[in-house]
Structure formats: C-alpha cells, structure tokens
Amino acid sequence: MRSISDTIARLRKLSPSTLQAAGRSNNLTSVDDCGTNPGALRAMLHVPPGLSPQAPLVVVLHGCTQTAATYDNGSGWSELAERFGFAVLFPEQQRANNPNLCFNWFSPDDVRRGSGEVESIREMIVDTVKRHELNPARVFVTGLSAGGAMASAMLACHPELFAGGAIIAGLPFGSARGVTEALERMRGRGHDRASLGERVRAASPHCGPWPAVSVWHGNSDATVDAVNAAMIVDQWRELHGVDEPDTTERVAGNVHRIWRDAAGRAVIEEYLVAGMGHGTPLATHGDEACGSPGAHMLDAGISSTYRIAAAWGIVPAVAPPRPVKAFVAAPASPVRQDVAATINDSLRAAGLIKP
Template sequence: MRSISSTIARLRNLTPATFPATGRDSNLTPLEGSGRNPGALRALLHVPSGLSPEAPLVVVLHGCTQTAADYDHGSGWSELADRFGFAVLFPEQQRANNPNLCFNWFSPEDTRRGSGEVESIREMIVATVERHGLNPARVFVTGLSAGGAMTSAMLACHPELFAGGAIVAGLPFGSARGVPEALERMRGRGHDRASLGERVRAASPHRGPWPAVSVWHGSSDATVDAVNAAMIVDQWRGLHGVGEPDTTERVAGHVHRTWRDAAGRAVIEEYVVAGMGHGTPLATHGDDACGSPGPHMLDAGISSTYRIAAAWGIVPAIAPPRPVATPTAAPAPAPAPASPARLDPAATISEALRAAGLMKP
C-alpha cells in the first residue's frame, strides 16, 4: 500500500497531459450566464425536447479524471431523461482548479455555503430551474467518488434545494480538510463519528425537513473504503430521527437496507454491491439498463441510475418494457429474369426473309 506522502506526490505530478481528451460525442449543451461562479466550474445541460412544465431536475457530479460527457455516457442519465421526461444538469470541474478533474470536496472554501464550488453549483441549479420552468420542489443531486463527496457537501450546505440525493462511492460531509486528511478518510481512517450529524446542522440555517439520501458502495472498493458508506448513513440517521433499518433485503444479489421516518417515508437507503470495486454500478441487460461500462462504470447486474431515479419517484418503480422496434418488411424479391429462349438460327433467318417479302409464307 502506498504511503500518504507518495500518494500526494503522485497526485501533484499528474498533469493535464496525463488524461487525454475523450473526444466523445455528447448531447450536453453549455449553460451560459448561470450567475456567480466563484468555483470556476463549467455547466452543461440536457433538456429533452417537449419537456413538460414543472419537470424534475437531476444534478449529476462526475468523478475524478472524468468529464461530464464521460459520466453521462457511462451512467446513462440523459438517456433516462429522454425516456421519462426530466432535465439533467452536469457541473464540470476544470483542470485549472484540480489537475485530476476532482471536485474539491476536501477544501473548506469549496464546501462552505455561499463559497467556492458549492456556490457555483447552487447558482447553476437556480438558473436552470428558472430558465426552463422546472419544479423547484423536485430537484435531486447525485455523484460518484469525489462527485459523491461533493454531493454530500451540496446536501449539507443547501438541504433546502433538494428533495433527495444519491452518493455513489463517496464520503460524508466535512470529513476532511486538505489532501492528507482526504487520503486518510478515503482509506477509512480517522473519522470522528461523534460529530457527523452536527457538521450538517452547522453547515446551514436549515432545520428540516431533510432530503432523502441514497447510499451506494462496492464491498470491494479499494479506493474509497466501504466504511465511508456506513459513515454517510450515520450522518443522516440522526437528522432524520431513525435508528435501525426497517427492512433489509437482497436486490439482484446485493444487500439493500431502508430506513423510514415516523410517517413511513423512506428517508435513507443503502446498497452494498457485492464484490464491486470503485465505481458506479450498472446493468447492461433488462428494461432498466442504461449507460455503458467503462473505467469506474461497472457492470454489476444492477442499475444504480434507474433505481436511484425510481427511489425519487421520477421513473416508474418497475421499469416498463422498452418499445420494440417494428421490423421493416423486406421488399418483395424481384422476379427472376426469364430464361432466354433457345435460338434456332434457321428459323430466325426464315422469319427475317418473310418479314422482308423475300420468301413466301
């Protein structure tokens, strides 16, 4: 296992040339004029044509070394948006801010209400909702890894903005201040369990109701230790006033726990994806399949994208069958050319002579 100092040195030595541009085609369009941008992030957007008024908005935060287009292609969020009718906003990190394209979830100035990257994302959300007539009560946020940790920051700093959030292979809010602490927390070390909930309470003046939280983590994640998933659950249990999980079941072979509040609403859920490493779980077959496997986009036989959206109520709980394309009727085969008649030279000459009046009939 690498030492912290060697890992820091390796991260510092990474340059933009280390990560080549993907050149991937994208259906995301830039969101111009999105307000204040103290975090110097880029905003990209996908709004399906003919979107209904008051449609939901999903904010998606990519992981390190990824672009918005990479994560959209892998996770399938805009594909799902086209199918079920909601908008998707992709804040995108810039290399000038972080050479690995990580959101700076460990930077106090970027994870403080009204400051840095958190404020940039808030401004993008407000501009998108107003500009496209979306429903401000149906705004959701999700992200992978560093994007998952920044999702924790958005839920803590601006809980009033979100109906729900989903943290994939991420970390709890306020767990690190700087790179050395970030690396320790990613390893699952040095967490202060006692102050988890208080960090969220101190991040904003909001006192409830709190957004519902979905937590996804691979049991074999060697990049962000799975203890972080348990810490995220603990951070939100006290805020929602819940204790032990109400249900524990297996879904597609993976452990799924659900916590419900006094009104019976599912306020926290956790998926422990058996044997999966660091990444977003995908399903490549079935009616709920979306996205495409690749680096940190892992075929685990379960579609986190679809199930997260279903938990938020923006897609059906059970994926409807995909439309089956009607096969185009094959054109009728052209009739076979008639076989040429066998030539009789003598008869042909005789016919020609009769036609010329040179031979009696």
C-alpha cells in the first residue's frame, strides 16, 4: 500500500501547465499564414459563432510575462465579444524575440511602418478583416504596459487602420530607442516633450482624421510612471488640436477627463485610477464586470475593458444586466480526465478510497 506521502509526490509530478489547462478554458484559436510576419509574432483569434458580417474587430496586445490566453482570461475581451458581437485578435509575442514576452516597443526596427512587429500586426489585421468579412472602418487596438506602448506605435504607424485605440499603463510613441532609454522613460525620466506630435506625424504619410484615444493609468504605478499617461494625452492633444478638457468628472472615485473636437466628438479620454498600481483595471462585480483578477489584472472597481468598448460604441454605453447562465455540466476535457484519473489512482493505491 502506498503511503500518503507517495501519493502527494505523484500528484506533484503533474506539470503546472497541465493543472492550469485543467482549470481554465481558452477561447482563442491560433491562426497561420497571415502574411510575411517579419516580426515573428503569433496570431490568436476569437470569432464568436454566427458573428454578423461587418462586425467590429478589437486588437489586444498583452503585457510583459503574459500570453494572449492569460491576458484574455484576465481582461475578459473574448467574453465581451461573445456577449455583444465582435471579433478579437491577439498578436502574441514569442520568447525568441523577447525573453520576457514584451513587445519590442523600444526597438526602432519593430516600430517603423512596414517593418518588424508593427508590420506583423498590420498583416494580421488585414488578413482577419478580409477572412472574416469584418468592418475595416471599425477596427480598434488596445494594450497593457509594453502592449500599451505597442498600441501607441500601431496608432502612430498605421492611423488609417484604426477608428480608436486605448493605452493602459503604456508610453507615448517614439519615447525610447533601446532598453536603457526604455527603462528611463518607464520611470518618467528624460522625456522630450518638444516633439511629441511630430513623432506621430513623421511615422506615416497619413493626412486624414486621427483615431480617438483612451488613456488609462494607475496613480500608484511604480513600474511605468503616470507621467507617461500625461505625455500620451499631450501627444494626441497636439494631433487632434484640442487644449483643455471639456469634461472633468469622478467615475467610481477615479478622475475621468474628456477632450472633444470642434464637432463635439470625444477624441481623447483619460482615466487616472486612484490607488492602483501597474496593471489593467477590472471590475469583479456589477453589470460591467468581465475577466478575472491576477498578475497585473487588478480589481479596481471599474472595468476598463467594458468602458473602453463603450467609448468605441461596440457595447451599450450603460451595461445591460448580465445574463444569468444556467449551469450545465460540461464533458470533462482529456486534460481534466487525466488529472482526475491520476488523483483517483493515487488515492486508491494509498487505500484512501475503495477499488
């Protein structure tokens, strides 16, 4: 008869990835052949079944140490897509490009139009829109931290692709060239404020309207200083030709400012989240709630995912009551079956359950 210690030792041999897969679903599907992919990124996609033609597309860029699946699980973007009818594309960084899985927002070759990671993401967007008959006029991009800085790069290098963007705990475009400068800018040091708008204008031949931009940052962020949020706002104020905010209010205890253009369109908004550190702000209760708290996915009592989507007009401005789902036991996945079988075999061998 095996001892209980032998049983525990056997269970510990189950890999962490196996246990995680047993406890978490993954809505994303890998997509191949999106183009030349010079940045060597991976494309992950969620298209809800029966999605209507000309539906919107949201491009989501994860932060350092994260994958597409972990960021989706935390932020709830595919959950929201299922509920309100849009597609979600997750470009995913690979360790061969960056050992910490950061998008290389500080590498000149990766944030230049037609080159590197920016070009890979553009190819993924164009392919996804065409393949799934999505609306090219309703494409949006968002990202956290390094993903937020890469969202800044996408908006600068390809403004013609996007109706709007959202930058969470990110940095302004063109703020660093190399790792040393990147670390300094993250601390809020050494920024050149003189040419913020000009850097974006020089990044593409664009001469049309600029995308609307939403900026989110925790005022207690010790990883990317909140001065970067102010500089992103300044960068896009210059491009949109707006000065003072038209609206300043408190939303769930957080400062929310809105800038409108001459036509009254909200072109920039900023949320400064009170007491929040480095991460994506989530709400775990209420009708806006989606996603799950975790590393850099922070329960702040306000859902950035829902409110960003609402600012883009792809979900209702006021969240409707969340549907109550009837519980239906799903068939066990092969991974869950393997885990359960291992546990049962071990307990049976230890004499803790009957044969």
